Amino acid sequence: MVDYNHIFSERAHGMKASEIRELLKLTQRPGIISFAGGLPNPEAFPTDTTRKIVNELLDEIPQKVLQYGSTEGVPELRGALVEHMHKRGMKIDKNQILITHGSQQALDLLSKVLLDPGDTIIVGSPTYLGATGAFRAFQARMETVPVGEEGMDMDELDKRLEELIKTGKKPKFIYSVPTFQNPSGVTISGKNRERLLEIAAKYDVLIVEDSPYSYLRYEGEPQPHLLSLDGEDRVVRMQTFSKILAPGFRIAWTVGPAQLIDKMVIAKQATDLCTNPFGQYVAYKYVSSGAIDEHIDYIKKLYNEKRLTMLEAMDEHFPPEAKWKKPLGGMFIWVTLPEYINTREMFEKALQCDVAYVVGDAFYVENEGYNTLRLNFSHSSEEEIKEGIKRLGVVIKQEIKEKKGKLTEAIITP
């Protein structure tokens, strides 16, 4: 029999089955209330609109929706997105848009055209784990900059970039989820957005603006998109239909400098030829008919209620040692527990009490964040949120009591 261990590529040896994925499997047991996934709520899927659209498409243009499409994306969808973005203050041309199979594919293609093994990039700490997965597959060296209450620490970023360039490790790009970041929920302030552009210009590095949640703002004023602030072809921005239509079509779009998009198109040609035209035409009708705007309003109302329910339940059931910041948008609440708590150890106990979350260290490139956890509020029902948070409150209180006791013991009996 063939021994594959001698055959895999170097990059493949570095690939490990996502431990988080394995943990997520445990949360699918019936009876468990899971705040672990990052899934939209099925209630938020516009099933009737989709049914209407697919029937129209199969009546009107079956030969287009069922055929291969061009690699950059079907022209109708790209055209509709240009207009859609113009309305939102982003003046772009059609040749600056690439349609991909989810933003995850955009991260893959971007890595493919930018990263050689050992190349340095900068990511937040914490940051979106799907992105670090994509970068790791191309053997990137990831440097981290702390993400605080106003997003990435700009002083630290400036300092780090200077050091890296001095030591010949100039990063290719800064990866950022500037609005309602996954996992922390924080948004970079307007002032810091401008500073981020200045710093990137000063050291001549690119900025990746991954923005799946920007439509899901429940309060506060929108901040300018990094793409809108860019005047130097320095920003590439990713958006997705997964959170505002449905993930089932895997349709996302990337906007960036034409020379970068061109190269990503060539890479995509060899990667999967084209994004599924059926899903692209559904997205096209969804945007061009205006159904998208109505539906975003509906989703925002739905998720905001869930967010407020979860925050209220947390206020009621979580002990004062648990800290969190109210997210103004997105799908997640990020919780920090005392340093003596390990949320990975606590995870088993949570499962025993039929409630689940994502362990926070999964979102760190380096070994940290063991006292943090991420809660998703979009997927569960109101009742599940109330009951699940109550259960989790019991688990957290119990864990604090136990660990604090041991800590006190350790201090008393040296």
Next chain:
Amino acid sequence: MVDYNHIFSERAHGMKASEIRELLKLTQRPGIISFAGGLPNPEAFPTDTTRKIVNELLDEIPQKVLQYGSTEGVPELRGALVEHMHKRGMKIDKNQILITHGSQQALDLLSKVLLDPGDTIIVGSPTYLGATGAFRAFQARMETVPVGEEGMDMDELDKRLEELIKTGKKPKFIYSVPTFQNPSGVTISGKNRERLLEIAAKYDVLIVEDSPYSYLRYEGEPQPHLLSLDGEDRVVRMQTFSKILAPGFRIAWTVGPAQLIDKMVIAKQATDLCTNPFGQYVAYKYVSSGAIDEHIDYIKKLYNEKRLTMLEAMDEHFPPEAKWKKPLGGMFIWVTLPEYINTREMFEKALQCDVAYVVGDAFYVENEGYNTLRLNFSHSSEEEIKEGIKRLGVVIKQEIKEKKGKLTEAIITP
């Protein structure tokens, strides 16, 4: 402004816009009869069946078809494919199947987990250009073995492998399209299939069996699949719904040794999370309802008529200097012209006469095949085939007359 030339990865510098893609754009001018593409005929799309299926899906399981799915593929489709393949003599388990966005993505993922820059692989000469594109993106060194009337030359393959291993360049795999190869249309004989497995075992290399056309057999007896002959976990096989349902959903499946599939699943997780569940469920219903079998019969009838029409027209209009072998299946006829003809030069003249083909050298890794061309018979109507072949006959005769004249002149006047 950012200068991207200094930022792209080494692999990206090697990526060039497909020249063929640019040529294909020229063939889309109205009035041109194009045999250039590799597209299925829209008549071959089961639009009514698809309409019925998507409405059922949106009524029955909207929360599944519109949601994210698991990376390996939705369990229903993988289950249906296990059964589908059992019926065709391939005994496989569910954990040996990975659903991808087209077979192109399977080639990408396979390259990702197997190829380090500079790794050697073996491909046919000629071979499918989408595959060499995928391998090139991972900086593979491609060694070629001639493809003759019975497929890859096995004596040459044996010799080449011995040489390569002696010089420390052991290939990772042999890439093969064993049945109705694109572009040549040839099928590896049963005897040579067994020999291929023996040779691969002798030198301990893998075999990639890319098989998009095996259902499209119009005459002759089916040959055993390489996967069925494999007893050593040595073969990975790719099949697609693009040619037997429609390309618009981008659904394909790969079957191989579980340890290889597992690694490809991990790679896919970082590449695009999952194949679009909407399309996967359409494919599932298409297979499990039996609609697939009926529809394959319909497509075979449709394409066979087109094949026979094209062959008849070629017999009538092509000069005796043009050679081709009647393909027993697939979508292409491969034509060899005298050595003094360059089909790339002739291409311009063909366009002037409103007919197009793919220049044959595109299917060669090395500089050869300049006197060959590929004709697609699946996409055009019967009338277009008759008229287009007539036009092309004129172009070829004219080109032969002109070039032969010059050749004679050169001989007479040294």
